[in-house]
Amino acid sequence: MLLILGTWASKAMSRELHEPALVETLHEQWMAHYGRTYADDAEKEMRLGIFKDNLHFVESFNNDSSQTYKLSINHFADLTNEEFLGYFTGYKLPDNRSRSSGENKPFLYENLTDMPPSVDWRSQGAVTPVKYQGQCGCCWAFSAVAAVEGAIQIKTGQLVSLSEQQLVDCTTDRGNRGCKGGYMVPAFQYIEQNGISTESDYPYQGTDGLSCQAGENSFGSSSTNHISGHEEVPANSEEALLQAVSMQPVSITIDASGQNFKMYSNGVFMARDCGTDPNHAVTIVGYGTTEDGTKYWLLKNSWGETWGENGYMRILRDVESPAGLCGVAQHASYPVA
Structure with missing residues (x-):
């Protein structure tokens, strides 16, 4: 069988x-x-x-x-839940950096009011196939790369798979720690200054401690694999998150601690064991509503296509908690192409 x-x-x-x-x-x-x-x-x-x-x-x-x-x-x-979290998550705030609330900072979409009822950036050609981080705690790199891939495709019409390994190798001087954890904002900052290689040119190794193979400013500001900036979504606002996701894929942090998250298969996730202490990073690539009226976010994960709905999760949207279910609205950011 x-x-x-x-x-x-x-x-x-x-x-x-x-x-x-x-x-x-x-x-x-x-x-x-x-x-x-x-x-x-x-x-x-x-x-x-x-x-x-x-x-x-x-x-x-x-x-x-x-x-x-x-x-x-x-x-x-x-795997026990402790082993799973140690191997397959990896969101960690860099040392000496406090989490920004996103308040009083530029937010490109703050005046947007005409959001469509549903969005799926996969159908718009802005999402690469689901990837697999392996036993390397660099979910932050996969989250950032997926958002950058989407932003570049929306701007240029070209979808290119980009290099997570470059971020693992080259952002340690910005507070990230490779497979030992990191955060998306330093990754965006690095890409703003240096561009990012394609996956084929700088393939994923699933390990850290390797030398950075990309020279400073080696890609130049005219590179298509380049972003001009990044912004943080106002914290604890699913409405602000909706505004951003209606325009492009968005990197978020999430609490993946519950056993239900680990073993999720299909349907709209409404975990009872889900907290708001983020330990994982994913990318929101859409949102929608089921036939019975249940609102959801569409998350792209980095645990391969055998997890969830072929590598994706639908998670309940518009909950009573300002942080959103599992903290999806706490720390969201996106690149500006």
């Missing part, structure tokens, strides 16, 4: 998962599907126990008919 949850889950989950032999079989299938190997039998036994816990968690959640979204046994299924 092919282990792809969604197809596989609806059948496998209905079986008696408390049976050790069945769980072991499902784990073996999962390992084969995702190419997972372990150092020895002791590690395999330990990972099997974590896999079982996650399997039961997903089964219990998906059996609750009141939920608006589903979970799945994805490629994170043998």
Whole structure:
């Protein structure tokens, strides 16, 4: 049986998962599907126990008919939540820099009132395929690059995949720490001054500690892989965020701590275990409303296409909290092409 949850889950989950032999079989299938190997039998036994816990968690959640979204046994299924957050997130504010509230700062779209009811920048050709950061905490680089890719495409009509590795290697002197975490604003500032290479010219390695391979000002202000500036969206305002996203993809921070976030599969995410202490960075590439009237943001993540809705998440929009669900409206910024 092919282990792809969604197809596989609806059948496998209905079986008696408390049976050790069945769980072991499902784990073996999962390992084969995702190419997972372990150092020895002791590690395999330990990972099997974590896999079982996650399997039961997903089964219990998906059996609750009141939920608006589903979970799945994805490629994170043998990781504890602590391990997952350590490997696959990575938003960290640089040392000696306070978070800006975005107040009393320029905001290009502050007077915009005629926003369309829905936007999907993928259909406008402004979003590259979903990428995978691997076990490198540089979500900040993927978030920034996706926003820059979108801004350049909207301005020039050309969609080009750009280099996250360049930001990992070349922004350490601006307070970012490569795979150990960072923030999008220093990344935007670097691109303003130096431009950014294409993915093919400066491919992703998924590691830090490498020498920066791009010389200062090597791309020049006339480069198409260049931005003229960046702005921060006024904090704690989903309305301001809507104004910005209606015009271009926007980088945001988010709290991805909950186990539901890790195992998200499809539907409009309305987690009950979601806080507002950001530890991850993604890019909002649209928004809309479901047929039953539920408003959502469309997030592009950097965990590959096997997570979520082919690498994307729809998350509840217009909640009572000013910060938005999981803090989506706390720290948003975008490049100016």
